[in-house]
Amino acid sequence: MSERRRKVVVVPCSGIGKTYGTVTREAAFELTEHLRPETTRLVPLSLLVLGDEASRAAVAQNPTVTIDGCKLACATKMVTENGGAVLQDYDILDVYRRYKQFKPQGIAELNEGGMKLAEALASEIASLIDDRGLDREGGGQHA
Amino acid sequence: MPELPGKKVGIVACSGEELPEGTVTRLAALKVLEELRPGETVTICLPLFLAGGEGDRTFARFYPTIALDGCELRCAARGTEMYSGKPAASVVVRDLIQQAGLPQPGGRRRLDEAGRRAVEATARETARLVDDLLGRPWSRLTGAPVQLAGGEAESHESIQAACSCGSGIPIQRVLVDEQEVTLMALPLIFENLRQQGKMPGPEVAGELLATVGIYNPIPAGREAAYEQALLREYAAFCQGRELAQ
Numbered sequence: 001m002s003e004r005r006r007k008v009v010v011v012p013c014s015g016i017g018k019t020y021g022t023v024t025r026e027a028a029f030e031l032t033e034h035l036r037p038e039t040t041r042l043v044p045l046s047l048l049v050l051g052d053e054a055s056r057a058a059v060a061q062n063p064t065v066t067i068d069g070c071k072l073a074c075a076t077k078m079v080t081e082n083g084g085a086v087l088q089d090y091d092i093l094d095v096y097r098r099y100k101q102f103k104p105q106g107i108a109e110l111n112e113g114g115m116k117l118a119e120a121l122a123s124e125i126a127s128l129i130d131d132r133g134l135d136r137e138g139g140g141q142h143a
Numbered sequence: 144m145p146e147l148p149g150k151k152v153g154i155v156a157c158s159g160e161e162l163p164e165g166t167v168t169r170l171a172a173l174k175v176l177e178e179l180r181p182g183e184t185v186t187i188c189l190p191l192f193l194a195g196g197e198g199d200r201t202f203a204r205f206y207p208t209i210a211l212d213g214c215e216l217r218c219a220a221r222g223t224e225m226y227s228g229k230p231a232a233s234v235v236v237r238d239l240i241q242q243a244g245l246p247q248p249g250g251r252r253r254l255d256e257a258g259r260r261a262v263e264a265t266a267r268e269t270a271r272l273v274d275d276l277l278g279r280p281w282s283r284l285t286g287a288p289v290q291l292a293g294g295e296a297e298s299h300e301s302i303q304a305a306c307s308c309g310s311g312i313p314i315q316r317v318l319v320d321e322q323e324v325t326l327m328a329l330p331l332i333f334e335n336l337r338q339q340g341k342m343p344g345p346e347v348a349g350e351l352l353a354t355v356g357i358y359n360p361i362p363a364g365r366e367a368a369y370e371q372a373l374l375r376e377y378a379a380f381c382q383g384r385e386l387a388q
Binding site: 013014015016025046050052074107108 | 156157158159160161169170172177186187188189190191192193194216218221222225251252
């Protein structure tokens with residue numbers, strides 16, 4: 001019998017003031033467009049800010065992974081405030097500490113180090129989804 | 144001596160990831176901040192209005208803002224107004240593209256040529272709005288231009304464009320006629336006066352009120368009450384500094 005599949009929601013902070021915000025955005029695109037396009041979807045934080053019903057339902061009804069670019073953790077806070085349960089939250093600074101060989105620079109356009117850091121994070125999230133079966137009904141546990 | 148924040152224009156982009164137009168707002172905002180008007184603009188991440196503290200929410204009350212939105216949902220404009228203050232100007236990329244007869248942009252992650260043209264057009268329009276806003280007085284209450292007495296525009300100084308993350312603008316709550324009001328930049332204003340050797344007293348009352356009025360709306364007819372409250376708070380501020388030394 002085949003298992004029912006569901007989409008894992010990814011919410012990056014996409015912060016505009018620092019390089020790390022762009023890395024979160026790029027990682028989310030890499031995951032949802034390249035690594036796991038069938039089983040993940042990206043929800044823009046701007047829609048959650050306004051309490052958009054479809055976006056609120058998406059984070060409330062699906063396993064959600066957040067990626068924050070600074071200690072203020074806007075993505076995680078916004079998902080929580082909109083009724084979502086964050087299964088895993090990533091702080092990009094912690095991720096960078098694991099991949100210090102990838103030094104990100106640039107905001108409008110990331111350098112190679114930033115792109116590689118984003119790819120590394122996207123791969124981590126893909127592995128998390130696979131290992132914990134987050135894209136399967138009943139898979140995963142709340143963090 | 145602490146410097147009071149200069150008058151600049153805040154730019155808030157929706158940065159929506161679902162549409163190419165969202166990416167256009169992000170890149171256009173960055174182009175204005177980094178290239179076109181670096182000394183006259185600042186930005187804030189839209190979700191910080193909710194996730195951040197009160198300092199972040201004072202952002203649009205302090206700076207006249209331009210909201211850059213990708214689509215008709217106008218998340219940046221509505222979010223800014225809901226949680227901070229009414230934007231002084233607004234750009235919707237889809238409308239701008241239509242009005243300018245530009246091709247539809249493509250590519251959410253990597254914009255195509257049409258997307259890059261849309262970034263240029265949006266950035267130019269935003270820079271024009273920045274010039275417009277800095278060239279005339281602006282009401283933080285209504286989001287609309289106002290005329291100052293004597294017809295003079297508020298002056299501004301150029302400071303390097305900066306992200307407001309984690310910094311915010313210093314505020315202080317003050318009781319005016321038993322009503323609590325939040326005043327922006329007040330601690331800096333107090334420190335500035337104190338370092339100039341101007342001690343609390345009637346002789347600084349006018350200057351204090353005028354300086355506070357640059358950064359905060361003083362309701363008409365309540366100047367005397369504000370002046371009294373400010374003098375009281377300034378005296379307490381100076382006393383606190385002396386005790387700390």
